[in-house]
Amino acid sequence: MTTERLYFRDSYLREFSARVLSASPGQGWTEVVLDRTAFYPEGGGQPSDVGMLGGYPLDEVLERDGIILHRVQGVVTEGEVAGQLDWERRFDCMQQHSGQHILSQAFERLLGAPTVSFHMGLESSTIDLGTSALEQGQVDEVERLANSVVFENRPILVHLLEGSDLSRFHLRKATDRTEGIRVVEIQDFDEIPCGGTHCRSTGEVGLVKVVRWDRRAGNSRVEFLCGVRALRDYQAKNRAVLHLASSLSVKDREVPGAVERLQRELGEARHRMEQLMDRLLDREAEALLSQARVVDGVSVVSVLLSDYGAEELKRLAGKITAHPRAVALLAGGSEKAHLVFARSEELGFDAGQLLRKVSSPFGGKGGGQPNLARGGLPSTEDAGIALEAAVRELFSATG
Numbered sequence: 001m002t003t004e005r006l007y008f009r010d011s012y013l014r015e016f017s018a019r020v021l022s023a024s025p026g027q028g029w030t031e032v033v034l035d036r037t038a039f040y041p042e043g044g045g046q047p048s049d050v051g052m053l054g055g056y057p058l059d060e061v062l063e064r065d066g067i068i069l070h071r072v073q074g075v076v077t078e079g080e081v082a083g084q085l086d087w088e089r090r091f092d093c094m095q096q097h098s099g100q101h102i103l104s105q106a107f108e109r110l111l112g113a114p115t116v117s118f119h120m121g122l123e124s125s126t127i128d129l130g131t132s133a134l135e136q137g138q139v140d141e142v143e144r145l146a147n148s149v150v151f152e153n154r155p156i157l158v159h160l161l162e163g164s165d166l167s168r169f170h171l172r173k174a175t176d177r178t179e180g181i182r183v184v185e186i187q188d189f190d191e192i193p194c195g196g197t198h199c200r201s202t203g204e205v206g207l208v209k210v211v212r213w214d215r216r217a218g219n220s221r222v223e224f225l226c227g228v229r230a231l232r233d234y235q236a237k238n239r240a241v242l243h244l245a246s247s248l249s250v251k252d253r254e255v256p257g258a259v260e261r262l263q264r265e266l267g268e269a270r271h272r273m274e275q276l277m278d279r280l281l282d283r284e285a286e287a288l289l290s291q292a293r294v295v296d297g298v299s300v301v302s303v304l305l306s307d308y309g310a311e312e313l314k315r316l317a318g319k320i321t322a323h324p325r326a327v328a329l330l331a332g333g334s335e336k337a338h339l340v341f342a343r344s345e346e347l348g349f350d351a352g353q354l355l356r357k358v359s360s361p362f363g364g365k366g367g368g369q370p371n372l373a374r375g376g377l378p379s380t381e382d383a384g385i386a387l388e389a390a391v392r393e394l395f396s397a398t399g
């Protein structure tokens with residue numbers, strides 16, 4: 001049961017008719033074998049074609065043990081059927097696949113880097129090169145060569161060989177096939193055995209663009225886009241750059257420099273803010289200590305600071321309890337309350353225990369070290385009551 005591959009001779013065939021050789025029903029679909037097909041089955045790095053077959057959507061074509069199976073969403077029986085390719089998807093695949101041949105040869109010629117594998121996805125495609133070192137300048141050179149081959153609009157020819165005599169070709173990669181060999185030639189540039197679908201000339205491939213690369217286990221994985229995909233990518237990136245340039249009030253090529261400047265300024269501003277915050281917290285700690293309640297020589301600061309976050313409260317507590325015989329019972333936050341309880345090293349009570357005891361009646365949680373504990377309450381409204389309870393606990397213990 002062999003199927004004639006119409007796409008071998010004509011990758012521009014969009015509609016065809018064929019005879020059903022077998023039709024195996026599955027759950028909601030039929031697996032159909034045809035006497036001939038223009039649909040490309042997934043393989044060789046290229047995704048399968050989709051389209052319509054026998055009036056039903058065809059969403060997958062695969063090859064199993066040399067047999068091409070068409071998975072049709074409907075009931076197909078014996079007889080003649082008509083097939084129509086999703087041409088937009090096929091042509092996109094032809095652009096990527098032909099572009100891959102050009103790019104692989106360019107990498108090989110300029111850098112001596114062979115293509116060890118190739119994968120074409122529906123979004124982007126990758127080539128794995130047998131080199132781990134790839135520089136921006138080298139990639140630029142490769143792109144220039146690849147695109148000059150596109151601009152020269154060279155014919156892309158397909159040779160279907162009867163025998164296995166490959167002596168007249170200069171193949172980029174050998175084949176272990178002994179019959180039915182198909183050589184794809186980009187005139188005076190690249191020759192390789194390939195069963196995929198390609199454009200008829202390099203001009204149809206459009207722009208060939210490497211978008212990024214990274215190291216993969218001793219190789220380099222190069223992601224690239226061709227033709228329509230490269231155009232869409234350019235459109236999206238152009239929109240992004242124009243948007244950035246307008247937000248930064250610079251020309252589009254000045255965006256990277258402007259972003260670096262902003263980052264530097266932001267770093268300096270953060271550093272300055274940090275210095276000022278430290279000074280502010282020092283003064284706040286002094287002011288709070290000067291108004292603290294003192295019992296048995298222990299200064300107890302108990303205060304609700306609604307515009308303080310958890311981190312600021314912790315730093316403030318640290319500054320208060322850096323003084324000898326000081327206790328900080330601090331609350332902050334606007335909706336949920338943060339609690340920080342701390343004490344000087346030389347005092348004996350357990351701040352974590354105290355925090356848990358006064359916050360648990362309000363559904364609060366917390367914990368930490370005996371000298372520094374942090375927690376929270378579901379509502380700031382209860383924070384004042386919890387702080388008062390903590391002060392009472394402390395005074396009853398020390399008094």
Ligand SMILES: [Zn+2]
Nearest residue numbers: 097184194196
């Ligand atoms: Zn190919």
